Amino acid sequence: MSTPKTNALRMLDKHKITHTVLEYDHEDGQIHGTAVAHKVGRPPEAVFKTLVAHSGSRLFVYVIPVGDELDLKKAARAAGEKKIEMLPMKELQPLTGYIRGGCSPVGMKKLYPTFIHRSAETLERMAVSAGQVGLQMELAPRELAGLVRAVFVELVKETDVQEQIVEE
Structure with missing residues (x-):
């Protein structure tokens, strides 16, 4: 079975951006970010979700790590706006x-102002959706930023260290 070509993958090919397609099974309905990271065998800090x-x-x-939450105040500041809301x-x-x-x-459909969480700058490769449920694309963060004219900024809510402790 061949990998479907989405708009996102066609654009990477057109701009000769090196990438790897990561496919995962979504029949179980588990398409939230951390489940996807597990399914594609990547750490959650290297898999990013796209929010509008x-x-x-x-x-x-x-574009933020799948385990994090967008801080709307930081997002508004990055965009030069007083207030933003999630798109319905x-x-x-x-x-x-x-x-x-x-x-x-x-x-x-259009090239909207795009912001990538600054943690991506330290990664060699990051995974983002390839434009279809069940497909991720892994590429260099700077190449992604160059393609969509994104800037790297602080975007996520600070988490309490106690919340990060996972019981074993």
Whole structure:
């Protein structure tokens, strides 16, 4: 079975960006970020989710590690806005061309201002959605940033160290 070509993957090919396609089974309905990281065999800090927010009619794209939560104040500051809100799910596909669980920062209907969490800068490779549920693409963070004209900034909520302790 061959890997489907999504808009995101076509754009990487067009711009000759080296990448690896990671496929995973989503039949169990487990498409949240940490489940996807486990399924593709990558640590959660190297797998990123794509979130879309808005301020009025302006859209912004945020790419953050799957285990983290977007800090809306930091996101608004990065975008130069006073306040932003998450885009309602029903508006995601009409405005971006992507659905929940398959939203990629690459290949949206328009090139929206994009921000990648600064932790990606320290990675050799990061995985993001390839534009379809069940597909991830792994590539160099700087190449992704160059393609979508993104900047690296602080975007996530600070977590309490106690919350990070996992019982064994």
